[in-house]
Amino acid sequence: MFDLHILGTSGSRPTGTRSVSGNYLSTSNGNLIIDCGEGFQSRLVKHELALKNNPMGIRARISKIKVILLTHSHLDHCWGILPLLKTMQLDGRQQPLTIIAPSTPQAIEWASKKYGEKAPDNYDINPSDFAFLFKEWRTHINNSSKKLFKINWILIPIIGQKLHHLQTQPIEGMKLTAIPTQHTVVSVAWLISSIHKPARSILISGDTKYNVPSFKKEILKRPVDILIHEATFTNELSEKAGQHGHSTALEAGKTAFDIDAQILGMVHFSPRIYDLKDVEKESRINHKRSFACIDGDIFRVSNNGKIDLFRKYENSWYEYDT
Ligand SMILES: [Zn+2]
Numbered sequence: 001m002f003d004l005h006i007l008g009t010s011g012s013r014p015t016g017t018r019s020v021s022g023n024y025l026s027t028s029n030g031n032l033i034i035d036c037g038e039g040f041q042s043r044l045v046k047h048e049l050a051l052k053n054n055p056m057g058i059r060a061r062i063s064k065i066k067v068i069l070l071t072h073s074h075l076d077h078c079w080g081i082l083p084l085l086k087t088m089q090l091d092g093r094q095q096p097l098t099i100i101a102p103s104t105p106q107a108i109e110w111a112s113k114k115y116g117e118k119a120p121d122n123y124d125i126n127p128s129d130f131a132f133l134f135k136e137w138r139t140h141i142n143n144s145s146k147k148l149f150k151i152n153w154i155l156i157p158i159i160g161q162k163l164h165h166l167q168t169q170p171i172e173g174m175k176l177t178a179i180p181t182q183h184t185v186v187s188v189a190w191l192i193s194s195i196h197k198p199a200r201s202i203l204i205s206g207d208t209k210y211n212v213p214s215f216k217k218e219i220l221k222r223p224v225d226i227l228i229h230e231a232t233f234t235n236e237l238s239e240k241a242g243q244h245g246h247s248t249a250l251e252a253g254k255t256a257f258d259i260d261a262q263i264l265g266m267v268h269f270s271p272r273i274y275d276l277k278d279v280e281k282e283s284r285i286n287h288k289r290s291f292a293c294i295d296g297d298i299f300r301v302s303n304n305g306k307i308d309l310f311r312k313y314e315n316s317w318y319e320y321d322t
């Protein structure tokens, strides 16, 4: 029903074993990318090649991507998008692609009227807002002799803590909802749900500090099968986490408990985290079935609600649940 491929688990910058954020989700109705940090397409190409040579029958093809969802404009979450679009263009892609990212009403208005001009400081408009990045990326990708496939660029005007339900859903049978989170720039978590029974859903937090007002069972209204939540630090650095708009593993576990998620997958670890067992030890205080993800992990949600985690070892994936 859903296969979620975790293709980056490092926060802010890559380490020797972890890349920055990026996920590939395949559903029965169409495939998505959620965040697309630096080097994402190289990882995806290698991952897909390993899958192709594997008997599992799971794939992650670039050509099958229908939608790209971005959580916020920090480089470790979006800087891989332009090279990926270029590859799609070089591949002669024909199908349209939808790209959706959070912004603010002020930035959207400013960018539409005053393209090229920086907003005055008192306007409180971030110069790296997606309203500006989208314009730059469009210009760059259009500036080519090769024909470009259609791209629907959608900016969501985030207002306070209000959940944003897309007016037009880009994938039939799926509901995508942006949930404002608490980071240093405008940011959202993505709730991705199947509409028809059995209704299943995945929530991906992006970067956020603990206590997002909408991460509540009553507000989400449906059980979350998988919560992918950042855990940049462990609890000894909880103050630093809060100051920088991040969470600890303890807090990720609390959130998973609060929303009654079946499984918690933690990502976005600070390069200073060496042993992921420390991360799991903390989150499991509040949520037993939680895992510190490693790059290449695949979560499979079956129709009957069963969730399996497959972990890669020497080019093959094995069921993992300890
Ligand atoms: Zn980040």
Ligand SMILES: [Zn+2]
Binding pocket: 072, 074, 183, 207
């Ligand atoms: Zn960030």
